[in-house]
Amino acid sequence: MRINVRQFECAIVQYQSLIFTICLTMTKNYFDAEDLAQETFLSAYRNWNRFDGENPKAWLTAIAVNKCRDFLKSPARKSLPLPEEDAALLRDPGGLPEEQAEDRMSKEHIRGLCGRLKEPYRSVAESYFCDEKKLSELARESGQNIRTLETRLYRAKKLLKALWEEEQQ
Template sequence: MIIQEDQFEKYIKQYERLIITICFSFTKNYFDAEDIAQQTFLTAYEKLNKFDGRNFKAWVTKIAVNKCRDYIKSPARKVEDLTCEDYKYIEDTKNSPEENILSNYSERKIYELCSRLKEPYRTVAVNYFCRDVKLSDMAKDTGENLKTLRTRLYRAKKLLKILWKEAVT
Protein backbone atom coordinates (compact mmCIF):
# COMPACT_ATOMS: atom_id res chain seq x y z
CA MET A 1 0.00 0.00 0.00
CA ILE A 2 1.41 3.36 -1.02
CA ILE A 3 0.60 6.34 1.21
CA GLN A 4 -0.33 9.56 -0.54
CA GLU A 5 0.97 12.93 0.68
CA ASP A 6 -2.42 13.97 2.07
CA GLN A 7 -2.62 10.70 4.03
CA PHE A 8 0.91 11.29 5.35
CA GLU A 9 -0.14 14.77 6.56
CA LYS A 10 -3.06 13.18 8.44
CA TYR A 11 -0.66 10.74 10.07
CA ILE A 12 1.62 13.57 11.15
CA LYS A 13 -1.29 15.42 12.75
CA GLN A 14 -2.58 12.23 14.33
CA TYR A 15 0.74 11.08 15.83
CA GLU A 16 2.79 14.23 16.37
CA ARG A 17 1.92 14.51 20.10
CA LEU A 18 2.72 10.84 20.62
CA ILE A 19 6.09 11.16 18.89
CA ILE A 20 7.00 14.33 20.80
CA THR A 21 6.03 12.61 24.07
CA ILE A 22 8.21 9.61 23.24
CA CYS A 23 11.12 11.87 22.31
CA PHE A 24 10.66 13.94 25.46
CA SER A 25 10.72 10.81 27.61
CA PHE A 26 14.18 10.07 26.21
CA THR A 27 15.66 13.59 26.09
CA LYS A 28 13.97 15.32 29.05
CA ASN A 29 14.16 18.50 26.98
CA TYR A 30 11.12 19.77 25.08
CA PHE A 31 13.10 21.58 22.39
CA ASP A 32 15.30 18.57 21.67
CA ALA A 33 12.17 16.40 21.62
CA GLU A 34 10.57 18.68 19.02
CA ASP A 35 13.71 18.55 16.87
CA ILE A 36 13.90 14.76 17.03
CA ALA A 37 10.17 14.45 16.30
CA GLN A 38 10.67 16.60 13.22
CA GLN A 39 13.61 14.44 12.14
CA THR A 40 11.44 11.36 12.74
CA PHE A 41 8.72 12.51 10.37
CA LEU A 42 11.27 13.66 7.81
CA THR A 43 12.90 10.23 7.88
CA ALA A 44 9.51 8.54 7.68
CA TYR A 45 8.66 10.62 4.61
CA GLU A 46 11.99 9.82 2.96
CA LYS A 47 11.56 6.07 3.68
CA LEU A 48 7.86 5.79 2.80
CA ASN A 49 8.71 3.34 0.04
CA LYS A 50 9.96 0.91 2.75
CA PHE A 51 6.72 1.09 4.76
CA ASP A 52 4.73 -2.13 4.41
CA GLY A 53 1.41 -0.34 4.87
CA ARG A 54 0.23 -2.28 7.92
CA ASN A 55 0.76 -0.19 11.08
CA PHE A 56 1.99 3.37 10.56
CA LYS A 57 1.89 4.16 14.28
CA ALA A 58 4.24 1.29 15.18
CA TRP A 59 6.52 2.08 12.25
CA VAL A 60 6.90 5.81 13.03
CA THR A 61 7.26 5.06 16.76
CA LYS A 62 10.15 2.72 15.99
CA ILE A 63 11.82 5.45 13.91
CA ALA A 64 11.38 7.92 16.80
CA VAL A 65 12.87 5.52 19.34
CA ASN A 66 15.85 4.87 17.08
CA LYS A 67 16.36 8.60 16.52
CA CYS A 68 16.27 9.16 20.30
CA ARG A 69 18.81 6.41 20.92
CA ASP A 70 21.09 7.91 18.29
CA TYR A 71 20.70 11.30 19.91
CA ILE A 72 21.55 9.98 23.38
CA LYS A 73 24.63 8.15 22.08
CA SER A 74 25.78 11.18 20.08
CA PRO A 75 29.20 12.45 21.18
CA ALA A 76 28.10 16.00 20.37
CA ARG A 77 25.56 15.72 23.18
CA LYS A 78 28.10 14.71 25.81
CA VAL A 79 27.72 16.93 28.87
CA GLU A 80 30.79 18.01 30.81
CA ASP A 81 30.52 18.70 34.51
CA LEU A 82 31.90 22.10 35.45
CA THR A 83 33.74 22.84 38.65
CA CYS A 84 33.13 25.92 40.76
CA GLU A 85 36.37 27.26 39.34
CA ASP A 86 35.00 26.90 35.79
CA TYR A 87 31.81 28.78 36.62
CA LYS A 88 33.59 31.95 37.65
CA TYR A 89 35.00 32.25 34.12
CA ILE A 90 31.62 31.96 32.44
CA GLU A 91 29.55 33.99 34.88
CA ASP A 92 27.44 36.59 33.13
CA THR A 93 27.83 39.92 34.84
CA LYS A 94 26.14 42.00 32.17
CA ASN A 95 22.66 43.39 32.46
CA SER A 96 19.82 41.86 30.51
CA PRO A 97 18.52 43.80 27.47
CA GLU A 98 15.44 44.76 29.47
CA GLU A 99 17.57 46.13 32.30
CA ASN A 100 19.66 48.11 29.78
CA ILE A 101 16.56 49.64 28.21
CA LEU A 102 15.11 50.60 31.60
CA SER A 103 18.42 52.01 32.73
CA ASN A 104 18.86 54.07 29.54
CA TYR A 105 15.30 55.34 29.79
CA SER A 106 15.77 56.31 33.44
CA GLU A 107 19.06 58.07 32.72
CA ARG A 108 17.52 60.04 29.83
CA LYS A 109 14.49 60.96 31.94
CA ILE A 110 16.64 62.15 34.86
CA TYR A 111 18.87 64.16 32.52
CA GLU A 112 15.80 65.72 30.91
CA LEU A 113 14.37 66.69 34.29
CA CYS A 114 17.71 68.04 35.56
CA SER A 115 18.07 70.10 32.37
CA ARG A 116 14.70 71.72 33.05
CA LEU A 117 15.98 73.20 36.33
CA LYS A 118 17.15 76.81 36.45
CA GLU A 119 20.73 77.71 37.30
CA PRO A 120 22.53 77.22 39.68
CA TYR A 121 20.53 74.05 40.47
CA ARG A 122 20.80 72.66 36.93
CA THR A 123 24.61 72.41 36.96
CA VAL A 124 24.73 70.79 40.40
CA ALA A 125 21.93 68.31 39.54
CA VAL A 126 23.35 67.32 36.13
CA ASN A 127 26.85 66.84 37.54
CA TYR A 128 25.66 64.93 40.59
CA PHE A 129 22.88 62.74 39.14
CA CYS A 130 23.92 62.32 35.51
CA ARG A 131 27.71 62.52 35.53
CA ASP A 132 28.29 61.02 39.00
CA VAL A 133 30.49 63.91 40.12
CA LYS A 134 30.86 64.14 43.90
CA LEU A 135 30.05 67.41 45.60
CA SER A 136 33.57 67.62 47.02
CA ASP A 137 35.00 67.32 43.48
CA MET A 138 32.59 69.99 42.23
CA ALA A 139 33.73 72.26 45.06
CA LYS A 140 37.39 71.76 44.08
CA ASP A 141 36.70 72.29 40.36
CA THR A 142 34.49 75.36 40.70
CA GLY A 143 36.02 76.89 43.82
CA GLU A 144 32.58 77.14 45.40
CA ASN A 145 31.90 76.39 49.03
CA LEU A 146 30.92 72.74 49.70
CA LYS A 147 28.08 73.83 51.99
CA THR A 148 26.67 76.03 49.20
CA LEU A 149 26.74 73.08 46.79
CA ARG A 150 24.99 70.86 49.36
CA THR A 151 22.23 73.45 49.74
CA ARG A 152 21.82 73.69 45.95
CA LEU A 153 21.68 69.90 45.65
CA TYR A 154 19.08 69.73 48.43
CA ARG A 155 16.92 72.33 46.66
CA ALA A 156 17.48 70.65 43.28
CA LYS A 157 16.20 67.36 44.74
CA LYS A 158 13.04 69.08 45.97
CA LEU A 159 12.48 70.69 42.56
CA LEU A 160 13.18 67.39 40.76
CA LYS A 161 10.61 65.65 42.96
CA ILE A 162 8.00 68.19 41.84
CA LEU A 163 9.01 67.84 38.17
CA TRP A 164 8.90 64.03 38.46
CA LYS A 165 5.36 64.11 39.85
CA GLU A 166 4.28 66.44 37.02
CA ALA A 167 5.86 64.12 34.42
CA VAL A 168 4.15 61.03 35.83
CA THR A 169 0.68 62.58 35.95
Protein backbone atom coordinates in the same frame (compact mmCIF):
# COMPACT_ATOMS: atom_id res chain seq x y z
CA MET B 1 7.24 -0.55 -1.47
CA ARG B 2 6.67 2.73 -3.26
CA ILE B 3 5.59 5.66 -1.06
CA ASN B 4 1.96 6.62 -1.18
CA VAL B 5 2.06 10.37 -0.46
CA ARG B 6 -1.58 10.50 0.62
CA GLN B 7 -1.09 7.59 3.03
CA PHE B 8 2.04 9.24 4.45
CA GLU B 9 0.24 12.60 4.90
CA CYS B 10 -2.54 10.81 6.76
CA ALA B 11 0.02 9.11 9.02
CA ILE B 12 1.57 12.49 9.86
CA VAL B 13 -1.78 14.07 10.71
CA GLN B 14 -2.92 11.05 12.71
CA TYR B 15 0.29 10.46 14.72
CA GLN B 16 2.01 13.84 15.00
CA SER B 17 0.71 14.47 18.53
CA LEU B 18 1.71 11.00 19.69
CA ILE B 19 5.21 11.29 18.21
CA PHE B 20 5.71 14.76 19.72
CA THR B 21 4.52 13.52 23.13
CA ILE B 22 6.96 10.61 23.02
CA CYS B 23 9.83 12.94 22.12
CA LEU B 24 8.85 15.46 24.79
CA THR B 25 8.55 12.76 27.43
CA MET B 26 11.98 11.40 26.62
CA THR B 27 13.87 14.70 26.18
CA LYS B 28 11.94 16.90 28.62
CA ASN B 29 12.65 19.82 26.29
CA TYR B 30 9.96 21.30 24.05
CA PHE B 31 12.30 22.51 21.31
CA ASP B 32 14.32 19.30 21.15
CA ALA B 33 11.05 17.35 21.01
CA GLU B 34 9.86 19.43 18.06
CA ASP B 35 13.10 18.77 16.19
CA LEU B 36 13.07 15.06 16.96
CA ALA B 37 9.43 14.66 15.92
CA GLN B 38 10.27 16.33 12.63
CA GLU B 39 13.32 14.09 12.20
CA THR B 40 11.11 11.07 12.90
CA PHE B 41 8.77 11.87 10.03
CA LEU B 42 11.65 12.77 7.75
CA SER B 43 13.33 9.43 8.51
CA ALA B 44 10.04 7.59 7.94
CA TYR B 45 9.66 9.30 4.57
CA ARG B 46 13.20 8.40 3.52
CA ASN B 47 12.81 4.78 4.62
CA TRP B 48 9.23 4.19 3.49
CA ASN B 49 10.40 1.39 1.22
CA ARG B 50 11.37 -0.61 4.37
CA PHE B 51 7.89 -0.25 5.88
CA ASP B 52 5.78 -3.37 5.48
CA GLY B 53 2.51 -1.42 5.42
CA GLU B 54 1.30 -2.93 8.69
CA ASN B 55 0.78 -0.78 11.80
CA PRO B 56 2.27 2.65 10.94
CA LYS B 57 1.73 3.74 14.56
CA ALA B 58 4.15 1.13 15.91
CA TRP B 59 6.65 1.83 13.13
CA LEU B 60 6.65 5.61 13.69
CA THR B 61 6.80 5.14 17.46
CA ALA B 62 9.86 2.91 17.12
CA ILE B 63 11.57 5.49 14.91
CA ALA B 64 10.78 8.28 17.40
CA VAL B 65 12.08 6.28 20.37
CA ASN B 66 15.29 5.43 18.52
CA LYS B 67 15.79 9.08 17.46
CA CYS B 68 15.35 10.19 21.06
CA ARG B 69 17.73 7.55 22.40
CA ASP B 70 20.37 8.53 19.85
CA PHE B 71 19.87 12.18 20.74
CA LEU B 72 20.17 11.56 24.47
CA LYS B 73 23.37 9.53 24.00
CA SER B 74 24.90 12.04 21.60
CA PRO B 75 28.18 13.52 22.85
CA ALA B 76 27.32 16.77 21.04
CA ARG B 77 24.42 17.18 23.47
CA LYS B 78 26.68 17.18 26.51
CA SER B 79 27.02 20.64 27.95
CA LEU B 80 30.43 22.09 28.43
CA PRO B 81 31.15 24.48 31.28
CA LEU B 82 31.18 28.08 30.16
CA PRO B 83 34.31 30.02 31.12
CA GLU B 84 33.61 32.77 33.66
CA GLU B 85 34.68 35.56 31.30
CA ASP B 86 32.18 34.31 28.69
CA ALA B 87 29.43 33.97 31.30
CA ALA B 88 30.04 37.58 32.33
CA LEU B 89 29.20 38.67 28.78
CA LEU B 90 25.82 36.93 29.03
CA ARG B 91 24.75 38.56 32.30
CA ASP B 92 22.15 41.27 32.11
CA PRO B 93 23.76 44.38 33.57
CA GLY B 94 20.40 46.05 34.01
CA GLY B 95 18.97 43.70 36.61
CA LEU B 96 15.36 42.67 36.88
CA PRO B 97 12.70 44.72 35.06
CA GLU B 98 11.22 45.76 38.42
CA GLU B 99 14.62 47.04 39.56
CA GLN B 100 15.10 48.90 36.27
CA ALA B 101 11.70 50.57 36.60
CA GLU B 102 12.37 51.51 40.22
CA ASP B 103 15.80 52.89 39.31
CA ARG B 104 14.32 54.92 36.44
CA MET B 105 11.61 56.33 38.75
CA SER B 106 14.22 57.27 41.35
CA LYS B 107 16.36 59.03 38.75
CA GLU B 108 13.33 60.92 37.46
CA HIS B 109 12.43 61.90 41.03
CA ILE B 110 15.97 63.14 41.73
CA ARG B 111 16.00 65.06 38.43
CA GLY B 112 12.72 66.68 39.45
CA LEU B 113 14.11 67.67 42.84
CA CYS B 114 17.27 69.07 41.23
CA GLY B 115 15.10 71.07 38.84
CA ARG B 116 13.46 72.78 41.83
CA LEU B 117 16.79 74.18 43.01
CA LYS B 118 17.90 77.69 42.12
CA GLU B 119 21.08 78.43 40.22
CA PRO B 120 23.98 77.90 40.70
CA TYR B 121 23.03 74.81 42.71
CA ARG B 122 20.69 73.35 40.09
CA SER B 123 23.32 72.97 37.36
CA VAL B 124 25.88 71.43 39.74
CA ALA B 125 23.34 69.02 41.24
CA GLU B 126 21.95 67.97 37.84
CA SER B 127 25.42 67.42 36.42
CA TYR B 128 26.60 65.49 39.46
CA PHE B 129 23.52 63.41 40.36
CA CYS B 130 21.66 63.08 37.05
CA ASP B 131 24.42 63.17 34.45
CA GLU B 132 26.88 61.40 36.78
CA LYS B 133 29.71 63.80 36.05
CA LYS B 134 32.66 64.11 38.41
CA LEU B 135 33.42 67.49 39.88
CA SER B 136 36.84 67.51 38.21
CA GLU B 137 35.17 66.96 34.84
CA LEU B 138 32.62 69.67 35.58
CA ALA B 139 35.42 72.10 36.59
CA ARG B 140 37.27 71.38 33.36
CA GLU B 141 34.12 71.91 31.25
CA SER B 142 32.88 75.03 32.98
CA GLY B 143 36.24 76.59 33.80
CA GLN B 144 35.14 77.07 37.41
CA ASN B 145 37.28 76.41 40.45
CA ILE B 146 36.79 72.90 41.84
CA ARG B 147 36.51 74.29 45.40
CA THR B 148 33.63 76.49 44.28
CA LEU B 149 31.88 73.49 42.75
CA GLU B 150 32.46 71.43 45.93
CA THR B 151 30.83 74.15 48.01
CA ARG B 152 27.87 74.42 45.63
CA LEU B 153 27.42 70.64 45.62
CA TYR B 154 27.55 70.56 49.43
CA ARG B 155 24.86 73.23 49.64
CA ALA B 156 22.82 71.54 46.88
CA LYS B 157 22.85 68.30 48.90
CA LYS B 158 21.50 70.13 51.96
CA LEU B 159 18.77 71.76 49.87
CA LEU B 160 17.86 68.43 48.22
CA LYS B 161 17.65 66.76 51.61
CA ALA B 162 15.27 69.47 52.79
CA LEU B 163 13.12 69.10 49.65
CA TRP B 164 13.08 65.31 50.11
CA GLU B 165 12.00 65.56 53.74
CA GLU B 166 9.36 68.12 52.80
CA GLU B 167 7.87 65.63 50.32
CA GLN B 168 7.85 62.81 52.88
CA GLN B 169 5.60 64.76 55.26
